[in-house]
Amino acid sequence: xxxxxxxxxxxxxxxxxxxxxxxxxxxxxxxxxxxxxxxxxxxxxxxxxxxxxxxxxxxxxxxxxxxxxxxxxxxxxxxxxxxxxxxxxxxxxxxxxxxxxxxxxxxxxxxxxxxxxxxxxxxxxxxxxxxxxxxxxxxxxxxxxxxxxxxxxxxxxxxxxxxxxxxxxxxxxxxxxxxxxxxxxxxxxxxxxxxxxxxxxxxxxxxxxxxxxxxxxxxxxxxxxxxxxxxxxxxxxxxxxxxxxxxxxxxxxxxxxxxxxxxxxxxxxxxxxxxxxxxxxxxxxxxxxxxxxxxxxxxxxxxxxxxxxxxxx
Amino acid sequence: xxxxxxxxxxxxxxxxxxxxxxxxxxxxxxxxxxxxxxxxxxxxxxxxxxxxxxxxxxxxxxxxxxxxxxxxxxxxxxxxxxxxxxxxxxxxxxxxxxxxxxxxxxxxxxxxxxxxxxxxxxxxxxxxxxxxxxxxxxxxxxxxxxxxxxxxxxxxxxxxxxxxxxxxxxxxxxxxxxxxxxxxxxxxxxxxxxxxxxxxxxxxxxxxxxxxxxxxxxxxxxxxxxxxxxxxxxxxxxxxxxxxxxxxxxxxxxxxxxxxxxxxxxxxxxxxxxxxxxxxxxxxxxxxxxxxxxxxxxxxxxxxxxxxxxxxxxxxxxxxxxxxxxxxxxxxxxxxxxxxxxxxxxxxxxxxxxxxxxxxxxxxxxxxxxxxxxxxxxxxxxxxxxxxxxxxxxxxxxxxxxxxxxxxxxxxxxxxxxxxxxxxxxxxxxxxxxxxxxxxxxxxxxxxxxxxxxxxx
Ligand SMILES: Nc1nc2c(ncn2[C@@H]2O[C@H](COP(=O)(O)OP(=O)(O)O)[C@@H](O)[C@H]2O)c(=O)[nH]1
Ligand SMILES: [Mg+2]
Numbered sequence: 016x017x018x019x020x021x022x023x024x025x026x027x028x029x030x031x032x033x034x035x036x037x038x039x040x041x042x043x044x045x046x047x048x049x050x051x052x053x054x055x056x057x058x059x060x061x062x063x064x065x066x067x068x069x070x071x072x073x074x075x076x077x078x079x080x081x082x083x084x085x086x087x088x089x090x091x092x093x094x095x096x097x098x099x100x101x102x103x104x105x106x107x108x109x110x111x112x113x114x115x116x117x118x119x120x121x122x123x124x125x126x127x128x129x130x131x132x133x134x135x136x137x138x139x140x141x142x143x144x145x146x147x148x149x150x151x152x153x154x155x156x157x158x159x160x161x162x163x164x165x166x167x168x169x170x171x172x173x174x175x176x177x178x179x180x181x182x183x184x185x186x187x188x189x190x191x192x193x194x195x196x197x198x199x200x201x202x203x204x205x206x207x208x209x210x211x212x213x214x215x216x217x218x219x220x221x222x223x224x225x226x227x228x229x230x231x232x233x234x235x236x237x238x239x240x241x242x243x244x245x246x247x248x249x250x251x252x253x254x255x256x257x258x259x260x261x262x263x264x265x266x267x268x269x270x271x272x273x274x275x276x277x278x279x280x281x282x283x284x285x286x287x288x289x290x291x292x293x294x295x296x297x298x299x300x301x302x303x304x305x306x307x308x309x310x311x312x313x314x315x316x317x318x319x320x321x322x323x324x325x326x327x328x
Numbered sequence: 329x330x331x332x333x334x335x336x337x338x339x340x341x342x343x344x345x346x347x348x349x350x351x352x353x354x355x356x357x358x359x360x361x362x363x364x365x366x367x368x369x370x371x372x373x374x375x376x377x378x379x380x381x382x383x384x385x386x387x388x389x390x391x392x393x394x395x396x397x398x399x400x401x402x403x404x405x406x407x408x409x410x411x412x413x414x415x416x417x418x419x420x421x422x423x424x425x426x427x428x429x430x431x432x433x434x435x436x437x438x439x440x441x442x443x444x445x446x447x448x449x450x451x452x453x454x455x456x457x458x459x460x461x462x463x464x465x466x467x468x469x470x471x472x473x474x475x476x477x478x479x480x481x482x483x484x485x486x487x488x489x490x491x492x493x494x495x496x497x498x499x500x501x502x503x504x505x506x507x508x509x510x511x512x513x514x515x516x517x518x519x520x521x522x523x524x525x526x527x528x529x530x531x532x533x534x535x536x537x538x539x540x541x542x543x544x545x546x547x548x549x550x551x552x553x554x555x556x557x558x559x560x561x562x563x564x565x566x567x568x569x570x571x572x573x574x575x576x577x578x579x580x581x582x583x584x585x586x587x588x589x590x591x592x593x594x595x596x597x598x599x600x601x602x603x604x605x606x607x608x609x610x611x612x613x614x615x616x617x618x619x620x621x622x623x624x625x626x627x628x629x630x631x632x633x634x635x636x637x638x639x640x641x642x643x644x645x646x647x648x649x650x651x652x653x654x655x656x657x658x659x660x661x662x663x664x665x666x667x668x669x670x671x672x673x674x675x676x677x678x679x680x681x682x683x684x685x686x687x688x689x690x691x692x693x694x695x696x697x698x699x700x701x702x703x704x705x706x707x708x709x710x711x712x713x714x715x716x717x718x719x720x721x722x723x724x725x726x727x728x729x730x731x732x733x734x735x736x737x738x739x740x741x742x743x744x745x746x747x748x749x750x751x752x753x754x755x756x757x758x759x760x761x762x763x764x765x766x767x768x769x770x771x772x773x774x775x776x777x778x779x780x781x782x783x784x785x
Contacts, residue, residue, distance in 0.1 A: 069373045071551040074364050132574060132602070133437030133547065141468075162602075164445075164476035165469040172468030217577040250437060254370035254551025256579040277436065280520045282553035305436070305466070 055088045055096045063100065070285030070322065071254050076292050080104065101323045107288060108315035113297035115244060115272055115312075117152070123201040123209040125234055125241040127194075129227060129268060130248035131260055132215030135276035137166065139248050139302060140212040141173025142310040148177050152207040157197035158183035159190035159230065160214040170212050176307060180204075190214065190226065191233040198237045211242075218263035227268055244271050246299065249290075251275045252282035261290050276302035279309070283322065350387050355402050359384055362406055362620075369580030369619045372555040375589045376582075383409050403620075410616035414584060418569065418594035418610065421451070424540035427459065427504040427512040431537060433530055433565065434545035435557055436518030439573035439599060441470065443545050444515040445477035446599065446607040452483060456510030461486040461500035463493035463533060464517035474515055481604060484509065493517075497533050514539070521560030534565045541568045543596065548572050548581040558587045567591060572610065573599035582619050654750045656714040660706040663699045704732040705742050717743055 053059050060081055067077040084099040117124050126143070128136045137160065144154045156174050158181055160166035167183045174181035182197035194211050201209045213230065216223035234241045247270040249257045264270050273296050278284050287298060298313040359380055366376040387405045421430065430447060432440045441462070448458045460478045464470035478485035484507070486500040497514060504512040514537060519526035534542060544567045546554060561567060570587055575598045584595055595610040706714060708731030713719050720728070720743060729736040 065373055068367055069552050071370075071553075074368050131549070131577070133439060135437060163473070164480070165473035168469035168472045169467070217574065219577050250547075250549070252435065252551055252553055252557075253547065253549045254579075254582070255368055256370070256549040256577065257551075259578055280435070280553065281522055281556050282551060286551065 052095050052097075054093050055084060055099055059096045060085075063096065067285065070283035072285035073255050073258065073289040076285075076289035079292060080107075080288070097323060101319060104288065104323055105315055105319045107291050108298075108319055110295060111273075111287075111291040111298045112313060112315040113272075113299075115297075115299045117147070117208060118243070119207075121238070121240060121243050123155070123198065123206050124243050125198065125209050125211070125238065126244040126246055127211045127213065127231065127234065127242040128246050128248055128274075129213050129264060129270075130215060131217050131250075132163075134215065134248045134250040134253075135274075135302060136160075136215060136248045137169050137173065137212050138305060139246075139274050139276060139300070139310065140170065140210045141177065142302065142307050143210055143300075144173060144177040144179050145307040146310060147208050147210075148179055153205070154179040154208045154210065155197055155201045155204070155206045156181040157194045157209060157211040159193045159211050161186055161188045161190055161193060162214040166212075166214065191230045194230055195233050195237065198234065198241075218260045218267075224263075224267045231268060244299075245269060246272050246274055247296075248274045248276060249286075251278045251284035251286075251301075252280055254286065255289075257286045258289050258293065261294055261296065265294060265296065270296055272297050272299040274298075274300045274302060274310075275313075279303040284318075285322070287318070350390050350402060352388065355384060355387070358402050362403065365621055366582060366585070366619065369582035369621065370549075370551050370554075370586075371582035371619065372552050372586040372590075375555065375586045379409070379413070379585070379589070380406070407616050407620060410585065410619060411612045414588055414595065414610075414615055415612040416588075416594050418596045421541055421596070423456070423510055425538070427501075427509045428540040429501065429512045429514060429537045430541045430543065431514045431516065431534060431539040431565075432543050432545050432571075433516050433561060433567075434518060435520065435547075436467075438518065438545045438547045440518065440545045441473050441477070441515050442602070442604075443571055443573060443599060443607070444474060444513050445481060445604050447513055447597075448478065448483045448511075449481055449604050450597075450607055451511050451513075452481070457484070457508070458511045458513060459484040459486055459500065459504045459507065459509040460513050460515070461496060462515040463496050464515060465491045465493055465496070466517045470515075470517065477604070493529060494532055494536060497537050501537050512537070521557040521564075527560070527564045530561075531564055539568075542566065543569050543571050544587070544591070544593070545571045545573060546583055546587060548575045548583060548598075549577065549579040550583040554583045555586045555590050559590045562591045562593070567593055569593050569596040571595075571597045571599065575599060576601045576606070580619055580621060581615060584615055585619060654746070656706050656709065656717055656746060659746050659749070660703055660714075663703050663706075701732070701734060701738065702742050705729075705734065705739055708732045717746060 063084075064077055064081060067080060068074070072080065080100070080103055083103045084096070087099050087103060088094060128140050130136050140156060144156055147154050154177070156170055156179060158167040158170045160170070161184065164186075167181075167186065171181045171183065180200075182193065182200055184193050184196065190213060197209055197211065200206075211230070211234075213227065214223075216227070218224065231242060231245070245268055247261060247264050249260060261270065261273070273287075273290070275284050275287060275298065278301050284301075290296065291298070300310050301313050301318070303309045303311065363376055363380045366379065367373065371379070383406050384402075386409070387402055390401070390405070422428070432444055432447075434440050441464075444460060444462075448460055451458050460474055460483055462471045462474040464474075475485045475487070486496075486503055488496055488499050490496050490499065493516075500512060500514070514533070516530060516533060517526070519530065521527065542565050544558060544561050546558065558570075570584075570591070570593050572581065572584055572595055575581060587593070588595065598608050598610050600606045600608050705728060708728045709720075713724065713728075720739075725736050725739045729739045732739070
């Protein structure tokens with residue numbers, strides 16, 4: 016059976032955010048009334064620089080964006096600054112818009128969730144289970160966070176809510192063994208998708224990165240094409256360190272997709288622009304809350320609209 | 329951490345030509361560089377701007393200390409000011425009433441529950457009985473997480489059938505009063521500062537338990553928005569301090585400055601790892617260097633030394649494993665690497681904010697002269713001698729010494745060192761100790777070899 020992670024039109028995260036929180040018109044330019052029609056003069060550049068930095072875009076990516084905007088401005092002199100920013104940011108973010116496609120050719124399709132402590136890995140795995148189940152797939156969870164207290168129970172609760180089985184072992188067990196168990200069970204039960212939750216770890220902890228490599232090796236021994244998705248979960252309220260996380264995790268584990276969580280606060284997640292520029296890693300989902308349905312497919316257009324406005328001023 | 333900023337500062341400083349006095353002119357570049365460094369460390373934009381402006385105003389016209397140029401002097405002022413701002417008296421945790429209540433609040437995933445466990449241990453060690461309670465009825469298994477930590481620690485955990493945070497808190501307080509515990513640690517659900525319902529709940533809990541300490545737990549990796557959440561939490565509840573978590577990573581932790589500036593609260597403790605004992609006092613000096621990206625100087629040298637040695641050792645280990653012996657050529661290569669590191673000493677010399685005693689400690693670890701002498705000795709040998717040191721008899725020794733312009737004893741000492749090293753290496757590989765040694769150097773974890781991938785934290 017083909018499983019597609021389909022996005023329902025019109026219920027994107029921008030709409031949700033607007034409904035839930037009174038964020039104002041846009042994250043970035045909402046309170047910059049008048050910016051919309053202003054040309055890209057130096058005062059506007061300075062103002063924009065501040066805004067971008069405040070959105071966690073970071074020094075490098077901010078400079079790059081402003082340079083690109085200046086170039087675009089030379090091509091179309093007098094264009095409104097907000098339009099230049101929108102176009103530049105959109106072009107960048109479109110390069111990383113690539114929704115996760117769960118191919119039926121792989122059975123089970125194996126997704127490994129990784130990231131630093133507290134970014135929302137378990138919650139994201141729970142939400143994904145819910146989402147995939149709703150789309151008609153059979154799903155199994157592997158509780159490979161055997162380290163943090165009650166991490167297994169946390170995932171089990173998500174499993175209960177989504178109505179999907181959770182494979183777990185005793186606390187302190189070898190995470191690779193847990194994942195292996197789950198893969199064997201999934202094959203026996205003809206499961207479509209296995210989602211493995213792992214313990215949070217700082218990207219600077221070499222020994223713990225080794226541990227993840229081992230988990231990956233064990234998965235690959237089971238199915239040479241797996242894991243089919245190595246999903247790095249980033250916390251959208253974090254700053255420049257998220258870039259370091261993406262770099263290090265990618266170096267060691269070849270990340271194939273990103274999830275950015277906690278965009279329901281007032282943090283803007285601008286670090287995604289820096290990551291897009293430096294790493295070009297596909298952004299799969301954005302998370303905007305703690306409930307099962309608070310996970311949406313990443314759309315560059317929506318993200319940029321939320322960040323910069325839709326050009327209507 | 330040390331990398332880019334140092335390079336850029338050096339560049340900016342070199343552009344500054346004026347000497348003797350700090351003027352508008354000669355610090356403009358440096359000011360910008362420092363501001364960018366603060367922003368890269370995630371210091372909030374307005375905080376970084378206000379901070380740098382303040383420091384510049386203070387610095388203008390100031391006489392530049394001999395041996396420093398204006399750029400360096402300015403950086404030193406920034407560093408010192410950072411220490412001052414980050415410091416301030418952090419009163420120790422003291423119970424007011426019986427029990428003293430510590431309430432932990434913050435955003436989701438900041439590390440509150442782990443910190444509650446660490447605090448329980450911290451306080452128990454100092455002789456006060458602790459009762460832990462969680463009012464996080466929302467996140468799945470949040471209460472189980474704290475209960476597990478409490479059981480591991482042998483600390484009391486308040487259990488109830490209620491699923492109402494206010495009831496849980498009230499009951500826990502009554503229980504600690506009856507039970508005579510000195511401390512009640514209240515772990516709360518993570519919440520967004522813009523979630524009005526949840527913020528109202530936090531206020532209600534605060535009103536019910538009247539904490540001695542209300543601590544804001546914040547992730548050291550937090551970005552620009554941290555100022556907004558810190559301010560909102562501080563407005564909603566009277567906070568009494570801050571705990572900074574996950575500082576064992578490589579985040580520069582500018583949030584420490586942001587939170588300090590907008591709330592004025594002391595940073596009481598920092599989390600330095602996942603283990604329950606990884607909770608330390610906040611050291612402003614260390615954090616100032618970290619935010620500026622300069623690192624702890626002696627620590628830096630040790631780190632570099634370790635990384636050089638490690639690469640080299642891995643290569644040598646490979647060689648020994650293949651049954652090859654360590655030639656004097658290999659030994660010379662190692663020495664060359666160590667000499668290159670001497671360059672760091674010079675770099676440190678230029679660095680602002682480096683205290684003379686730190687510099688002394690750093691250079692004591694690397695004496696390039698000694699290494700250069702030894703390289704000279706090996707240079708004077710024939711290739712055959714380098715490959716097979718046993719060839720070197722008395723007359724060859726004298727020839728080599730003369731060639732290197734050094735006493736014969738120096739040649740003997742080098743040969744002995746080399747022999748010693750070869751022997752040590754062999755023993756290490758034989759006992760499988762090399763793996764352990766490398767592991768220890770790599771992870772910094774204890775060399776006592778727990779099996780890999782198990783119970784390793
Ligand atoms: N507001 C908000 N909270 C989230 C989101 N995703 C996860 N969380 C919360 O963040 C905290 C840490 O999540 P968890 O999944 O346990 O993180 P893990 O340690 O990476 O597995 C929990 O309190 C979650 O409820 C999100 O998108 N928005
Ligand atoms: Mg988890």
